Amino acid sequence: MKAAIQIFCRNTGTYIDVEGGASLSDLAAMVEQNLGFSPICALVNNKTEHLGFRIFAPKQIEFLRADSPVGREVYTRSLCMMLYYAVHKLLPDFVLCIEHSVSNGLFCRLKQPDLSVILPDNKLVDSILSLMRTVAKADIPFIRHEKLTSDVIELFKKQHLHEKVLLLKTVSQIYTSYYTLDGLADSFYGPLAPSTASIGTFNLIPWQDGILLLGPDSKHPDMPAKPLVQEKMFRAFTEHLDFNRVIRVSSVGELNRAVLNHESTELINVAEAMHNKLIGRIADEILERKKQGGASIILIAGPSSSGKTTTSKRLAIQLMTNLMTPKLISLDDYFVDRDKTPLDENGEYDYESLHALDLNLFNHDLKALLNGEEINLPTYSFEFGRRVDKKRPLRLDTNDVLIVEGIHGLNPELTSEVPPNQIFKMYVSALTTLRIDNHNWISTSDTRLLRRIVRDYKYRHTSPEETIKRWPSVRSGEQKWIFPFQENADATFNSSLLFEIAVMKTYAEPLLRGVPHNVPEYTTAYRLLRFLEHFAPITDSQIPPTSLLREFLGGSSFHY
Secondary structure (H helix, E strand, O other): OOOEEEEEEOOOOEEEEEEOOEEHHHHHHHOHHHHOOOOOEEEEOOEEEOOOOEEOOOOEEEEEOOOOHHHHHHHHHHHHHHHHHHHHHHOOOOEEEEEEEEOOEEEEEEEOOOOOEEOOOHHHHHHHHHHHHHHHHHOOEEEEEEEEHHHHHHHHHHOOOHHHHHHHHHHOOOEEEEEEEOOEEEOOOOOOOOEHHHOOOOEEEEEOOEEEEEOEOOOOOOOEOOOOOOHHHHHHHHHHHHHHHHOOOOEHHHHHHHHHOOOHHHHHHHHHHHHHHHHHHHHHHHHHHHHOOOOOEEEEEOOOOOOHHHHHHHHHHHHHHOOOEEEEEEHHHHEOOHHHOOEOOOOOEOOOOHHHEOHHHHHHHHHHHHOOOOEEOOEEEOOOOEEEOOOOEEOOOOOEEEEEEOOOOOOHHHHOOOOHHHEEEEEEEOOOOOEEEOOEEOOHHHHHHHHHHHHHHHHOOOOHHHHHHHHHHHHHHHHHHOHHHHHHOOEEEEOOOOOHHHHHHHHHHHHHHOOOOOOOOHHHHHHHHHHHOOOOOOOHHHOOOOOOOHHHHOOOOOOO
8 A cells, every 4th residue: 555645735725645656636636626626737846747747755735727827838838739739630741830929829830841931821720720629629638758868859850840859959868758649749848738628718810921829818718818919029020030040040959059069159249240230220210210300309118127228328329320419318217206106006116107207297308308408307316215406407409319218118198298200219128039949939028037037136136036026016017017008119129139048047047046945936946947958058258248138147348
């Protein structure tokens, strides 16, 4: 008889005796009546695990719903495997490429064996969607396996999953886990749902030159999400995807191969040159608008850790080469006094609210500057929580342009009293286009979170645990105050760098390992550590001092 093991279930707040070797599914069945929901996965000692995970020692368990933050990740990965299964059954010789998130879904392309893109018509998309719905109703299990990496490589070769093969060859792991769905193999970098019956809400539509995979709506989980119009964001992604293809680095496996072949220096130089070119192009556009009597005020906005500050400084340099004189100010100095700051739903000061700014004063000053008048820039003291008296005169001459950095730059309410032709809006975000492999994309949010963890520890003495803890609140503010206005931008700058995670790896790994295992933030820290394992490291000695990445690593030639 197997020995009993005592498990603590956080959902019920009780200890439960189970036999050694019992699965999480077995345990879920034991507490089913007390759960009130069907779990899609569970946290085992704060690590995300599939429900087939077996227990051989005392653990802390928490079962998760499909609409929880971690549950949504599991749901999306499982949905992607169902899409691959349907495409493979209907078009066995074609390649499915899940490129990136956009417009409330995942943008995917279908490619022929020679990797030329096909334009899917409504009939083909409907056939794929119909088969996915049939698979969902069939309740087919996602079965997890773990074998020698050499065996998994041979398996993936037979299915022509070449990017996965290259990745496995460059990470040198002895064992590799993968999943099968009705005998079809695939790998994902996190657990999947127990079966296809857990994945019932989704849609698939033709989109641009590919298809858009839509999961549940975040506010109405029983309905598929509706696509958003994000033409400018899509173009920014596409431009970098084309760039990746030209330099032959579209996946982590291809990046690792370049690093192992000592080609990383050239890769870094080309990626940095691409940044310079894009910023230079935006500066040229501002010059043309300036010649036409507009664009005297440049508003630069973007989510946390997108590199707005360095972008502002590099844009200023490019504007000077166009014989314009840039003058930089920060929206932070227009904060209202702390006792007038709006509160969030938790009763805390909401500094990310548009109404935490003195909009009347800001618009008054901008109009005065446009009229050739001199103003005195306000100075906000975070120490005292109020504006302080300080002499900071500012005037705009004929060839001057004002650069204003802040998260609300794209919100039309920010400059409601200023003539629209005098405003040039620039959106900055790390729109990561490097993918792990054809079926696993890299989250732009994860890229920014890694940047912030490294920067906050180095410059703000903030622990990785605290940064991860605050991240959901930061993301919530972005969803409310930044993302709805992305398409208002006159120009979009993709601040991601193809090589950056390989450089960030050396900085981030020791910080993430220091997150205590007994705190909720360890779930994210552990996931990020698993993610970073796929990258061959690049030393930061190859990164130039003007690189945007230096804003987070240190060693920049700019002053912050």
